[in-house]
Amino acid sequence: MTVLKRPVIVVNFKTYIEASGPKAIALAKTCESVAGDTGVPIAVAPPMADLASVAQAVKIPVLSQHMDDVKPGSTTGHIPLESVVGCGAVGTLLNHSERRMRIADIGSLVGRCKESGLSTIICTNDIGVTRACASLEPDFVAIEPPELIGGDVSVTTANPAIVKDSVDVARKVCPNVGVLCGAGVKNGVDVAKAAELGTDGVLLASGVAKASDQRKVLLDLASGLGK
């Protein structure tokens, strides 16, 4: 059973300087504050080096950005599951577009995370890979339809089928899988639209991390899931 509620807003800090070191803790606290004020669940994925310090600083769910399918011990410079657990994180992103993973490792880690009670969010890039990853039965897949990446097209303005088809494909092979919209989300209207199309929330990064007023952006995003 995943510790991540649905719907949820997952904020990936990537390795932005604006979200690293002391600023990682500050942003995590802002997320925690907005989650508390709005009642909308927010989870954070800080830079790898800040994982333990952020996990100690806040009570909202903290996720690793990556995990290596290795054992603890003689694996210098890697991120084993035990390291993620040991520092107080409750789950992990897997296969982010900036850190693609081998299918054998993803499959192994989803199984190991389940046994350890860690939540898994597998990032996917097209319908076929979404279907394949959902069939591994993670807690979530975070879909990033190519049509929505990096441009001005948002989930609100795009053809609704782009998101809806991914949701359908994922749920068909794994009825209980959560689906996050991982691209094309910039504001509360987009978040609401993503939810309307059947997703369980959003995964976003620069929109929050690089905002001049991070709190304001988070409040707007949360309004899209507000009751």
Added chain:
Amino acid sequence: MTVLKRPVIVVNFKTYIEASGPKAIALAKTCESVAGDTGVPIAVAPPMADLASVAQAVKIPVLSQHMDDVKPGSTTGHIPLESVVGCGAVGTLLNHSERRMRIADIGSLVGRCKESGLSTIICTNDIGVTRACASLEPDFVAIEPPELIGGDVSVTTANPAIVKDSVDVARKVCPNVGVLCGAGVKNGVDVAKAAELGTDGVLLASGVAKASDQRKVLLDLASGLGK
């Protein structure tokens, strides 16, 4: 100018469970205490996820176990230099035997670390690679002669030439490079012997991290460099 003094004892926590999460902070504090009590410089390299929390917890030098040659920002799940700096670490291991690196990345990172005032320790596995890595002019190379890895042979009992030749090779291409003995060191006698053979200290891991009495082992090791 490196912030690491010479000689120095560098403790690599690897990803041992006994040196992860709260236990990473505990071990780092033990190292700090022994360094304070004995006057022998000790630096620590905790698991990646614990880097910031350990760097906040102690005043002795904290090193990253690895660094990726990437820019900060859109590099989810990686360890850019800026992330290491941002969380308060002062240097990094590079090319550890459990995390071998591409020569182009090592070369680039040594240069970038110099500009940022971070110390670099490149791990090497034989005479040729030691020579190559020393020629990149890092602060330290940590030599791991194959003859000394994983067996009962220690630097004290082995043919002295095994260590001495590596030191000579490294210093010939880079007169100022520090040389750490990265294998065959288990106690204070070995540390003293390593120093006698011309090294500037030692890099070790399980001998400390997995010890039933970590403090006792550290005190013994420090005695090998004691005045």
Added chain:
Amino acid sequence: MTVLKRPVIVVNFKTYIEASGPKAIALAKTCESVAGDTGVPIAVAPPMADLASVAQAVKIPVLSQHMDDVKPGSTTGHIPLESVVGCGAVGTLLNHSERRMRIADIGSLVGRCKESGLSTIICTNDIGVTRACASLEPDFVAIEPPELIGGDVSVTTANPAIVKDSVDVARKVCPNVGVLCGAGVKNGVDVAKAAELGTDGVLLASGVAKASDQRKVLLDLASGLGK
């Protein structure tokens, strides 16, 4: 439409010296001869460096052992799809246990191979990964149940459910997918048993490549699929 018939025996030459260079061509010709004599389809996957020369030497299907998801041109040292096509091969193994691949690359390559008329065989290691890979709709999955790898247990002596469950899982998400038994097959009896359990043939390596009498082993294997 795949050019590989069903059932089929796929012989992976790996990089065995006994199946490299001129010996790769010799073994491919033996496979061709046995296929001709018995009427049982046999395909071969020679070492990467021998791909073109083997493809020129025989008329049976020749497969690449691997493919990189890169474009032709500035990809020195890689194996783009165009290189495989250009030298006359008709398909490729993907995700072999000795060359695991990222899910995004496998997904992309299955699609590109379909467009180019190349057959794809994705190797898988457990039920979950088999399901995930079959959902990408390759021509074949080659299942390697961990219980059957590297020991004395063959598909004939093992619990039949080990193979049958994989076949069922694969066919459920992709009804037309071919399924090869990739482990636990040493002789014609095993091949017949694998077919009886619902597979479309076998993928094997050392049993043929390292045999003192390669032709004799091939004839025995083929007898398992003989009419």
Added chain:
Amino acid sequence: MTVLKRPVIVVNFKTYIEASGPKAIALAKTCESVAGDTGVPIAVAPPMADLASVAQAVKIPVLSQHMDDVKPGSTTGHIPLESVVGCGAVGTLLNHSERRMRIADIGSLVGRCKESGLSTIICTNDIGVTRACASLEPDFVAIEPPELIGGDVSVTTANPAIVKDSVDVARKVCPNVGVLCGAGVKNGVDVAKAAELGTDGVLLASGVAKASDQRKVLLDLASGLGK
């Protein structure tokens, strides 16, 4: 002792479609013909899949574009040294900018190639890496000064120090190492200039592979080294 004469023109076919499959053999034969007509040594590095077929087709030196530091046998999809030897190639490029390698693997392979009588050409990208790689004592380093890559600047028009400094650095740590100019060479004048600056020849790719008249370009290049 390397089988590559000095000076030499090394043509990297990369994975250009214009130099793959039957066209790889055709281009290799053109290189062989020009080498014969002009007396200027030319070596070729065809796409991996074409290595054996090209090595069989011509008598000039054929090089692998890459080599993996693995053993022959259970290394499906890799390029072990034995595979390169087995198909008749006489050497290899290592660490090409499109296929960067780990220093430990380069070091190991240079040693193994020496034992097997294979020539090694390590590609390098800056002064530091050139120095490091030359210290491994390969047969050649192929320097690619960043200033000369991908633009209109050629070795003839650039500041002579850019090439000369690399040559000096390499020769200082390894007096007998051959040095190839790996960037900024487009015609015979550039080849002559590169030789004048102390190199032992050139490594080039698209200028030949993508030329509308490959023979004409090769003749022009060879004229730069002609007697």
